[in-house]
Amino acid sequence: MPDDFTGQGAGDVVIEVKQGQSASEVAEELAKQGVVASARAFTNAIGNAGKSDQLQPGEYKMRKRMSAASAVTLLLAPDSRMLVTVTLAEGLRLSQTFAKLAEETGKPAKDFAAAAKDTENLDLPSYAKGRLEGYAFPATYQFQPKTTAKEMLAEMVKRFNQTADQLDLEGGAKALGRTPHEIIVIASIVQAEAGRQEDMAKIARVIYNRLDLDPPMKLQMDSTVMYALNKFRTTATIAETETKHPYNTYMNLGLPPGAITNPGDHAIEAALSPAKGDWLYFAATDPNSNVTKFANTYAEFQQLEAELRRNGG
The missing domain is CATH 3.30.1490.480 (Endolytic murein transglycosylase)
Structure with missing residues (x-):
């Protein structure tokens, strides 16, 4: 024995x-x-x-x-088995994602920023154009202590690719006359602008309606201005909307060149299946409830803004 x-x-x-x-x-x-x-x-x-x-x-x-x-x-x-559990919420920017990963794993945030630049080794889809923003999928992950920053980011991209396959991102984008990258950009704006999941498909419809007008209408999304300025408020000042930047949709027609958040599956689904409607405007009318209301005309939108002011917004 x-x-x-x-x-x-x-x-x-x-x-x-x-x-x-x-x-x-x-x-x-x-x-x-x-x-x-x-x-x-x-x-x-x-x-x-x-x-x-x-x-x-x-x-x-x-x-x-x-x-x-x-x-x-x-x-x-x-x-x-020794594992570190990290939960990444929908709508985080990459900078916030790196900070959360650093906080939970003890690895320096700069390691994640460096790994994000080496996109050839992350298995990003070709339509991501070599940019990780928008493709670091929000979810709960479990990593081993020796997992490297690059391996963690690669796992997030893997989860994105799995979700893209499940939702038929490429087929859905083609049916809408958009590229998969444009769908992710739209989803990222929807994720940033929506206070509630049930409003996402309507917000997506507003984006499409503005893009599809002839001539097209500027998106004028405060969330894109905040991304351009690296700020985290929900509304932009008039002076901020006049900032010259590719991501400022008050100054530029069409979509920004890249995603402004890392959207979850509900936002991607909304971008692929926008609600039916003629809305061109929306506003969160109650800061306490996150309720968003929609309008077809600018006059109706002004009424929504007045309601927001009455509610202390």
Whole structure:
């Protein structure tokens, strides 16, 4: 019988299971670190359990002087795997995304900014035009401690690509006479402008209605001005709307050159399936409820603005 400890062990030791390692290779490391009494005891225990092929790469919290059977149980338990959970809300800009990742993972924000510039290694879709803004998909992620900044961003792009496939982004864009990139730009504005999910499809319709007018109407979205100025308010001053910048839709016709947020699936769906209507204007009429109301004419829009003022906005 190979040497074996008894019981659950004590103390803490971190064991790394590398990609492609066999159970016997892991056993040698466990024995070396004093987790199990012998490599043979561990390989016998995991073999008898029929789980030699179920070891997953990652870092695990183990204990020293464990029985081989206890080591197998702990190493295969999902809670033993050391993971950092990061939840990225819909509508964050890249700068905010980097700050959140840095806060949760302990890695410097500059590492993420540097990784974002190396877009060739992020598997961005060709229509992203080499820009990560708009394509770092908001979701809850779990990363291993040794996951690099580049690998984290690549995982977000992977989730974007999966969502794009599920929503048929390319087919939907073609049906609307738009490029997939334009859809993401529209979705990013919808995400920034909408106070509630149920208003997103109507806001998308306002954008399309303005773009499709002959001659087209400027979008005049405050959110694009705030992005241009790297500010985070919801409304722009008159002076700010006169800023010369490619993203200022008060000064320039059409869509800005890129996304202004990283939109979630609801905003992308709204951009692909805008509501039916003739609205050209919208306004959040109550700062406390996030309710957005819509108008066909400028005179109606002025009434909405007056309602906002009455509500303290």
